[in-house]
Amino acid sequence: MTPLRPGAFLVVLLVGGLSMAALVIAQGPPGGRPGGGQHFRKHTAYRAQPLRLVPATENPPAASRHEFRDTPRGQAVSANGIPEHKVGRFPNENNPNTIQPQGYQIILPEDPQAAPSITPMNGPFGIALNGVFFDPGAAEYWQGDPSLGWRYEPLGGAIDLGLDASFAHVQPNGAYHYHGIPTLFVSQAGASTRQHSPLIGWAADGFPIYHLTGYSDPRNPKSSVKILTSSYQLKTGARPSAPNGPGGRYDGAFVEDYTYVEGSGDLDECNGRFCVTPEFPEGTYAYFLTQDWPVIPRNFRGTPVPLRKEPLGGQPGGGNNDRRPPGAGGEGGFPPPPGGGRPPRGPGGFPPPPPGRGPGF
Numbered sequence: 001m002t003p004l005r006p007g008a009f010l011v012v013l014l015v016g017g018l019s020m021a022a023l024v025i026a027q028g029p030p031g032g033r034p035g036g037g038q039h040f041r042k043h044t045a046y047r048a049q050p051l052r053l054v055p056a057t058e059n060p061p062a063a064s065r066h067e068f069r070d071t072p073r074g075q076a077v078s079a080n081g082i083p084e085h086k087v088g089r090f091p092n093e094n095n096p097n098t099i100q101p102q103g104y105q106i107i108l109p110e111d112p113q114a115a116p117s118i119t120p121m122n123g124p125f126g127i128a129l130n131g132v133f134f135d136p137g138a139a140e141y142w143q144g145d146p147s148l149g150w151r152y153e154p155l156g157g158a159i160d161l162g163l164d165a166s167f168a169h170v171q172p173n174g175a176y177h178y179h180g181i182p183t184l185f186v187s188q189a190g191a192s193t194r195q196h197s198p199l200i201g202w203a204a205d206g207f208p209i210y211h212l213t214g215y216s217d218p219r220n221p222k223s224s225v226k227i228l229t230s231s232y233q234l235k236t237g238a239r240p241s242a243p244n245g246p247g248g249r250y251d252g253a254f255v256e257d258y259t260y261v262e263g264s265g266d267l268d269e270c271n272g273r274f275c276v277t278p279e280f281p282e283g284t285y286a287y288f289l290t291q292d293w294p295v296i297p298r299n300f301r302g303t304p305v306p307l308r309k310e311p312l313g314g315q316p317g318g319g320n321n322d323r324r325p326p327g328a329g330g331e332g333g334f335p336p337p338p339g340g341g342r343p344p345r346g347p348g349g350f351p352p353p354p355p356g357r358g359p360g361f
Helices: 183-188
Strands: 066-071 074-079 104-108 126-128 168-170 176-178 199-203 208-210 213-215 225-227 232-234 258-260 272-275 284-288
Touching: 213 272
Parallel strands: 208 284
Antiparallel strands: 066 074, 074 104, 126 199, 168 176, 199 208, 213 225, 232 258, 272 284
8 A cells, every 4th residue: 555645645725714524523611621621622534634724815914034053062053944945824714823924943953974873853853044043843633642652643644734845834822834735935045956955954963854865885976766655554354343443444534553574675764874865975865755654754763852942933143145055155055066065974874773773884
């Protein structure tokens, strides 16, 4: 069974105030659960549905401000989280929040290293070169209860989260963020399936993030370019029925519908690999967005830093609108031609992958 992917989703652009009546949502009482704690919306949907995206027809509410620079402490990121492309209408029927400038002030590791074990994502995965977070998870659970172990996949469509044409929407604090491939941004970055992806962002552990394409031979920049594939697949059969699970077949409605099958794709369980890239001709570990789930990685190969340290709704310091990564000198602020970019990673550029990690190494 083929996992759900944005390229294969049946996507409907919302033109008016269409409703998704099949979704059952019951809001609990204000103030959270009895005895305190965070309150989650209660959902009972269990089938994946076609995504219905809000057209990106609106201008962002402010100018995009973002700066990436090297410092003695690491790579300093200052951004307000506003993209340079058009966005959907927010608030909308399924997302009640308004885009607001943020105050991201982040120090990413300057010389990231592969950790002995992977770290599951707990917060944003990384930040795009336009200063918008890659934040694929959602705090939406079957029956509104995280302890039951069934978390909704935003790209599965079982619940409508009001995503726009860049697979993005807005958090209650006004933060616009990407849940899937940011189609308008990668188009601005010049991404093409005919060439290696440009650098599009940085993960919270300091490793680079690329779009869909890489070299067919991870060590050879003269090899052909291909669309890299995920090694995650849908589980077969049916989920447990209530009270232990929502029932129904594994169809991508939930994160737990997927399992990692080592060697079934080009990438490891972090949706990355050790490879050469135009910016790192001597090699680095790199993450890739993929057409198939997880689309945006959900695990870290290195040691991540928390990205949500900023005062909500504030403006980043400096006011610099430079979107260049450290060392970049490319036209328009995007990465330079092959041979440029930051220094290579680790001895010889290739830190050895942990045992059993990293297809092709």
